[in-house]
Structures are given as C-alpha cells and as structure tokens.
Amino acid sequence: xxxxxxxxxxxxxxxxxxxxxxxxxxxxxxxxxxxxxxxxxxxxxxxxxxxxxxxxxxxxxxxxxxxxxxxxxxxxxxxxxxxxxxxxxxxxxxxxxxxxxxxxxxxxxxxxxxxxxxxxxxxxxxxxxxxxxxxxxxxxxxxxxxxxxxxxxxxxxxxxxxxxxxxxxxxxxxxxxxxxxxxxxxxxxxxxxxxxxxxxxxxxxxxxxxxxxxxxxxxxxxxxxxxxxxxxxxxxxxxxxxxxxx
Amino acid sequence: xxxxxxxxxxxxxxxxxxxxxxxxxxxxxxxxxxxxxxxxxxxxxxxxxxxxxxxxxxxxxxxxxxxxxxxxxxxxxxxxxxxxxxxxxxxxxxxxxxxxxxxxxxxxxxxxxxxxxxxxxxxxxxxxxxxxxxxxxxxxxxxxxxxxxxxxxxxxxxxxxxxxxxxxxxxxxxxxxxxxxxxxxxxxxxxxxxxxxxxxxxxxxxxxxxxxxxxxxxxxxxxxxxxxxxxxxxxxxxxxxxxxxx
DNA sequence: CGACGTGTTGATCTCTCTCAATTAGAGTGG
DNA sequence: CCACTCTAATTGAGAGAGATCAACACGTCG
Numbered sequence: 001x002x003x004x005x006x007x008x009x010x011x012x013x014x015x016x017x018x019x020x021x022x023x024x025x026x027x028x029x030x031x032x033x034x035x036x037x038x039x040x041x042x043x044x045x046x047x048x049x050x051x052x053x054x055x056x057x058x059x060x061x062x063x064x065x066x067x068x069x070x071x072x073x074x075x076x077x078x079x080x081x082x083x084x085x086x087x088x089x090x091x092x093x094x095x096x097x098x099x100x101x102x103x104x105x106x107x108x109x110x111x112x113x114x115x116x117x118x119x120x121x122x123x124x125x126x127x128x129x130x131x132x133x134x135x136x137x138x139x140x141x142x143x144x145x146x147x148x149x150x151x152x153x154x155x156x157x158x159x160x161x162x163x164x165x166x167x168x169x170x171x172x173x174x175x176x177x178x179x180x181x182x183x184x185x186x187x188x189x190x191x192x193x194x195x196x197x198x199x200x201x202x203x204x205x206x207x208x209x210x211x212x213x214x215x216x217x218x219x220x221x222x223x224x225x226x227x228x229x230x231x232x233x234x235x236x237x238x239x240x241x242x243x244x245x246x
Numbered sequence: 247x248x249x250x251x252x253x254x255x256x257x258x259x260x261x262x263x264x265x266x267x268x269x270x271x272x273x274x275x276x277x278x279x280x281x282x283x284x285x286x287x288x289x290x291x292x293x294x295x296x297x298x299x300x301x302x303x304x305x306x307x308x309x310x311x312x313x314x315x316x317x318x319x320x321x322x323x324x325x326x327x328x329x330x331x332x333x334x335x336x337x338x339x340x341x342x343x344x345x346x347x348x349x350x351x352x353x354x355x356x357x358x359x360x361x362x363x364x365x366x367x368x369x370x371x372x373x374x375x376x377x378x379x380x381x382x383x384x385x386x387x388x389x390x391x392x393x394x395x396x397x398x399x400x401x402x403x404x405x406x407x408x409x410x411x412x413x414x415x416x417x418x419x420x421x422x423x424x425x426x427x428x429x430x431x432x433x434x435x436x437x438x439x440x441x442x443x444x445x446x447x448x449x450x451x452x453x454x455x456x457x458x459x460x461x462x463x464x465x466x467x468x469x470x471x472x473x474x475x476x477x478x479x480x481x482x483x484x485x486x487x488x489x490x491x492x
Numbered sequence: 493c494g495a496c497g498t499g500t501t502g503a504t505c506t507c508t509c510t511c512a513a514t515t516a517g518a519g520t521g522g
Numbered sequence: 523c524c525a526c527t528c529t530a531a532t533t534g535a536g537a538g539a540g541a542t543c544a545a546c547a548c549g550t551c552g
Contacts, residue, residue: 148440
C-alpha cells in the first residue's frame, strides 16, 4: 500500500477540517505506520479486544457497536472519513466496543503510543484528540436521547437528517443536491436506533410514502428536510463545527 | 468558601485515583478559581448554555441530561465525586447537555481555559483529560446498549449493579457492606433508562420482591449480586481502572 | 438454477405506556 | 397537636407502540 503523505491528504482540503501547521502534520505523519484497505462488513476491532491499534478512517463508512451475549446488537455511532477509531480502547477500559466496516474502507494506522505522543509533542493536537473524543461523545448523547425518549418515527427522522448533514459536510461544496451516499441496510438503522428490523422497515416506508425522503441505489435523498427536522425535534443551523483531523 | 488545597484533597487519597506529582497538583490548583456549594436539585449548567465553566465534582451527586422540546428528558449519565463537568461545552459543540445536582454538592470551578492550559503545560494531565472524556463516553455507550437492547428488568439490574460499583469504589476500603448512598428517585432511574415512571416502579418492586436488592432510607443494598449480574448480562471483574483526578 | 441477503407486508402478541387513584412521609402553619 | 400540602412511591386497568412470527418478492452470485 502506497504511503500517502498526510500533507497532501485530500481530507485536509475540506472546509470541515481545521488547518494544522506543517510541523503538526509532519508529526502526525511520523506517527502513522501504514494505510490498510478493509473490505465491507469486516470487523476491524473485536469487542473486548484490549490491544487494538489507533486508526483514522480515511475513506468509507464504519460503525462502533456493542452486543449482549445472546446476540442483540446496539450500534453506538456511525463513523465517517476523518473519524478517530480506537481511542477508548487505548484507555484500558473494561467496556470495549467493536468496530465494523459498512463499505470498503481505508484506514490510517498509527503507532500504539500515538495518542500519548500527540499530547507530549504537540499540545494543540493533544487538545484536538480531547476535542474529537468529546465530540464523539456528544454524538452518542444525541443517539441516547433518541433511543431513550423518541418514538420510532422520530428516531428515524432524526437519523436521516443528522447523517445526511454529516455526509454532506464531507462532500465537495454544494454537492449533495442529488442525495448523498448511504450504505446502511435497514438492519443497521434498526441496530442504531434500538428498533426491530420489521418496525424499522414499516416506519421508513411510512415516511417515504409521505414524500419526506427516498433511499435508492445506495443514496439517501431528503425531499422535505423541514418536515423531517420538525418530526425529529431538532434545532440548530446544522452547520458542523470545524474539527481537527489527526 | 474556604479554598481547600488540592494537595490535601481527600479524593486524591482514594485508591480509585492515580497519583499526580506535586507540580501537577500545583498546576491544577493554579487553574482552580473557587469552590462552590450547590443545593440539591439545582441546574448547574443549562442545556444550550455555551459559556459554561469547567467543574470537577468534589462531593455529592449530579447528572447530565438532554430534553426534547415537549419536556421528555433523557439522563445521559450520573456524575459522582471526581467526575469532570463541562468538557463538551468547551468544545463549541451545537449539541449541549444540561447538568443538575441530585444532592447538595460541592464543585471546584476552573478557569475557562483550564482544559487548554492543562494540555499546554502538562501533557500528562492533558492526556488525563482525554482519558476522562473517553471513559465518560464508554459509560454512555453502556447506557445506550441498555436503553437500545435490554428489557426493562435487564436495564434496571444493570443500573443497580453498575452504579453500586461506582459508588463503592469511592468509599473507604471495605465499606459498602451496609449498602451505599443512593439519592436517585424512581423518576431519575426512569429518565436514565428510557422507561416510564410507572413501569420503573413496577420493575423495581418485582426485583425487590425477588430479594435481589433493597432501596431504603436513601441507601441501595444489593442482596444478590450474582443474580443481578446475570440478569444484566454483565461481565468483567468490576474492578474500576484507576483514573486521573483533575 | 438454487442459495442467500435485503426489503416488504400482514397478522398476532406483549411489553411498556398512559391514565387514574391511593398511600406514606416530610414539612409547614395555625 | 392537627389539618394541609407536596413529593415520592405504589398499584390496577386499559391502550398502544413496537416486537415477533411468517411469507413472499427481488436481485446477486456461485
């Protein structure tokens, strides 16, 4: 696998990510071990795996999940390019989650001590790690609010709007008029929202028949964002806060 | 309010917390502005409040929460002494949560730029902030698994066991034989588990009649930990990982 | 062509919610 | 000391959102 320079990383060009100095990028690159390609539907990190490396998702989709011993699965959040993978595992925590790809993906693999080295050598980037971690927690917070207190219809509307905005922020400016890539199966949606597959299907169809959205050919189209937003009880301009990319 | 020295902070003496060097503690103390006393059931941070300060919970209980516009509330996690309050708010995130006390509490208030200063001046402590943030996320992950995929009985068993262990880790060694303090109302339990108040009550009573636990006089007694643990489908030794205290 | 994964729909079933009423305990004021 | 009030806990009854069970359609792939 060709070792792509972090300096030329196409993700950094996106307005979603804050600029780092040359020396910061050089530090990140020095901590990077390699890039790996992972096919869709592969488990990247197993639940309970204690020695997982640190990754950044470079391309493709993935998700974090936990399961109960009888197989019930909860997806904790979906991972998009630029997302960190595996910080929690590095923290020696008993409760670990698994990570699985949704699509073919490319991951940047970092040295095991990368999180510490970032803190030690570049406070700004160390702060960035904290920021990313706190931000990911806020995504889980939002999902917990949904799963705990929203109806099935409200949950699905929320997921569609929130994911759409996250994906759109990664597309070249102005893109996303013709929908955005959407590789989730209905089983993934169900597992992400604490619903059964059947009820997820029925609720999705109901919203689709009302003309609020369309999922077709692996793309998600939001046809009536304002109604979806109202159903979801969401607020805020939806403009994502620029984030560090490590 | 007397400014108690961080050096002599009684929390640091607990085996739950890792030791810091004198200079690290001095740095923490230099970033500390004051201590404040907050009565029970007070909102410390309002949802959406952007300029919240950074706190450490010194004594008492609190919780983080989010609400929908019609008043439905989801408690995201419970906060015990030593827990950080307000890191996410500092990250300029759109989605903010509220924080409310459950009991009379004492909070250490830090300078607004404390998180950054920690990263800048003491990488170890900056790393500690990341650690704490990641750890808190893992607590939310666990709750999300519960709320999304566990039955009411399983959720309550999980909450009782997990909270009991967290509280016991804060008590003088060997204490906790006669139960642990437990200031939650059934409404708090319901809001933490995505259940209705009535169903929470009925499920609690059912477990209590089976002799698995007892809640009485503001204390929680686990009478049959192994059965509760089995119902909850929990595993692990339950020994908490030592954590930084900032 | 059959197996398999994914999506779809109808028919029950049941867990949990909502509504309603009662009890118990802590304060509070006269 | 006793009514009065308020909060928290409790219990029953009925309703409903969502789960489970079952069948079928459709496309892909070996």
